[in-house]
Amino acid sequence: MTTGYDRLRPATDRPRDLSRPLPAALSWTALMAFVVVLAVAFAVLDLPWWMPALYVVMSVVAFAAYGIDKAAARGGRQRISEQTLLMLGLFGGRPGALIAQQLFRHKTRKRSFRRTFWGTVVINVAAIGELVTFATLNGVVLELPLGTWLSQ
Numbered sequence: 828m829t830t831g832y833d834r835l836r837p838a839t840d841r842p843r844d845l846s847r848p849l850p851a852a853l854s855w856t857a858l859m860a861f862v863v864v865l866a867v868a869f870a871v872l873d874l875p876w877w878m879p880a881l882y883v884v885m886s887v888v889a890f891a892a893y894g895i896d897k898a899a900a901r902g903g904r905q906r907i908s909e910q911t912l913l914m915l916g917l918f919g920g921r922p923g924a925l926i927a928q929q930l931f932r933h934k935t936r937k938r939s940f941r942r943t944f945w946g947t948v949v950i951n952v953a954a955i956g957e958l959v960t961f962a963t964l965n966g967v968v969l970e971l972p973l974g975t976w977l978s979q
Contacts, residue, residue, distance in 0.1 A: 847936070854925045857948070861922060872963060875970045878955075886923025889915040893927030893934070900933070909940055917947040 865882065868874055892915055896907040912934065916924040924944070927933060934940050962969050 851929050854929055858922055858925045861952075868959065872959060874959065877971055878969070881919045882922055885915060885919035886921075886926075888923070889920025890923035890927045892920075893924060893931055897927075897931040897933040909934075909943075913940075913943055913947055916944060917951055919951070921948055921951060 865874075865879060869879055889912070892907050892912060896912065898904075899906050912924065921944075928935050934944070958969070961967065
């Protein structure tokens with residue numbers, strides 16, 4: 828257990844917050860379930876193009892950030908903050924983050940990061956679910972004005 832005094836000690840003197848990684852199948856299953864649900868929702872609910880596009884773009888950014896951070900960790904260089912990695916996942920990059928975590932074996936053992944990461948997954952899914960539910964029940968169009976401008 829860490830105390831407030833532990834935060835004052837250099838990071839190299841503190842005990843590491845490591846645990847056994849979750850089974851990789853959990854991450855791959857969660858990723859595949861999300862992709863299937865998003866694809867079905869896109870087709871059935873006629874979601875706007877920007878929703879899956881946002882996940883694709885943010886996933887590429889998150890994947891690259893995890894790769895850069897892993898290389899920096901191995902090389903002893905400046906790291907990308909955990910908050911940045913978590914925010915990338917929260918704002919739609921979690922599919923790419925999950926893939927990077929598994930492929931690079933990065934950020935899979937630090938218990939506090941894992942808990943927070945999966946918390947951001949829940950928040951993201953809940954927020955998107957609420958947005959789509961609200962729009963569907965209230966007849967709100969989720970298209971961006973840019974989409975109608977481009978189609979003219």
